[in-house]
Amino acid sequence: MNTKTLDKATWEDYFNRFSKALGACLTEIEVAGLDIGDQIEAEWITLTGISFDPKDDIVTVDMVSKDDRNVEHLIHKPAELVLQEGTEGVNSITIVDADNHKQIIHLKKPLLLPAP
Numbered sequence: 001m002n003t004k005t006l007d008k009a010t011w012e013d014y015f016n017r018f019s020k021a022l023g024a025c026l027t028e029i030e031v032a033g034l035d036i037g038d039q040i041e042a043e044w045i046t047l048t049g050i051s052f053d054p055k056d057d058i059v060t061v062d063m064v065s066k067d068d069r070n071v072e073h074l075i076h077k078p079a080e081l082v083l084q085e086g087t088e089g090v091n092s093i094t095i096v097d098a099d100n101h102k103q104i105i106h107l108k109k110p111l112l113l114p115a116p
Contacts, residue, residue: 001084001085001086001091002084002085002086003082003083003084003085004082004083004085005080005081005082005083006081006082006083008054008078008081011052011054011059011078011081012051012052012053012054014052015049015050015051015052015059016051018050018090019048019049019050019051022047022048022049024046024109025046025047025107025108025109026044026045026046026047026107026108026109027042027044027045027046027047027061027063027105027106027107027108028040028042028043028044028105028106028108029041029042029061029073029103029104029105029106030102030103030104030106031101031102031103031104032101032102032104033099033100033101033102034100035099036101041073041103042061042063042071042073044108045063045064045065045066045071046063046064047061047062047063047105047107048062048063048064049061049062050062050093050105052078057076057077057078058074058075058076058077058078059074059075059078059095059103060072060073060074060075061073061074061075061105073103075095075097075103076097076098077097077098078095078096078097078098079096079097079098080094080095080096081093081094081095081096082094082095082096090107091106091107092104092105092106092107093105093107
């Protein structure tokens with residue numbers, strides 16, 4: 001497993017490329033923090049895209065539930081983004097927010113991104 005931390009200036013472009021290459025992928029979102037414990041926010045539902053809005057300083061994770069409802073997970077004031085990559089691509093994305101909560105986006109099928 002390879003771990004890579006991305007500079008915040010690259011997040012918007014990275015997530016644009018990520019979302020375009022996504023295809024059909026299931027995701028689970030885990031939120032962890034000393035003050036909140038470890039919680040599952042989304043459990044293996046279809047990931048449709050991730051975006052970063054630098055103006056509002058927010059990451060938006062878009063998904064579709066098993067009953068076809070649109071689900072949105074917002075990460076306010078993200079401070080750090082770490083990728084876990086294996087031989088087949090991205091396995092998970094960990095985003096640490098301003099409250100020091102880790103938002104871990106697990107991917108069921110690793111995603112291999114084309115070069116920028």
